[in-house]
Amino acid sequence: MHNGRPLTLVGAIFALAGLVLLGVTVALTASTASFLASAQRTEGTVTGLTARTTTSRDSDGYTRRSTTWYPTVEFTAGGRQYSFQSSTGNNPPAYREGEGVPVAYDPGNPSDARISTFWSAFLAPVITGGLGAVFASIGTILFVLGRRSAKKR
Structure with a gap:
């Protein structure tokens, strides 16, 4: 025992x-x-989708590829245009180009923004x-x- x-x-x-x-x-x-x-909150527009592909090999030796799509969003704050790429990606893509999305941004630094x-x-x-x-x-x-x-x- x-x-x-x-x-x-x-x-x-x-x-x-x-x-x-x-x-x-x-x-x-x-x-x-x-x-x-x-x-602060505003509405943004998805202007593009960036694909990131990762490759891994499983225990059987097979190669697997996975693509994740990250949206790029543009919005206007204080009369200026800003753009950012989301740190959250999806497969299949969660958004389409031209789609409106809610955006939250730091009013002191509008380049710090998130969906x-x-x-x-x-x-x-x-x-x-x-x-x-x-x-x-x-x-x-x-x-x-x-x-x-x-x-x-």
């Missing part, structure tokens, strides 16, 4: 990784919420939060099972 130490160690590592991811989630959410709270939709703003925190919750939960369960197993010996 094993004494539960490996299970406790793996659980602790998973729980710690989960807590780190949850901390990253809080920081990302706070940063995005702060930006959106002070941002102002829930998924564009909060995709990263949703992903890190989900992974953090899963890792922390699994880690806690493994840790508790490992401790119980060690106490039974």
Whole structure:
């Protein structure tokens, strides 16, 4: 019989990784919420889509290519035209050229702008939060099972 130490160690590592991811989630959410709270809003237009293709090789040796489309958006603030490329891409593309999109921008620095939709703003925190919750939960369960197993010996 094993004494539960490996299970406790793996659980602790998973729980710690989960807590780190949850901390990253809080920081990302706070940063995005702060930006959106002070941002001005306007309507922008998608002027182009930039394709970024990544290539990976799976364990069977097959090469896989994946293309993600990043919209470029133009908007007007203070009588000047600004343009930015979204940091969030999609496959298939989430927008079409010529489509109107909501834009949030820093009034002190209009070149700091983002598409102002829930998924564009909060995709990263949703992903890190989900992974953090899963890792922390699994880690806690493994840790508790490992401790119980060690106490039974």
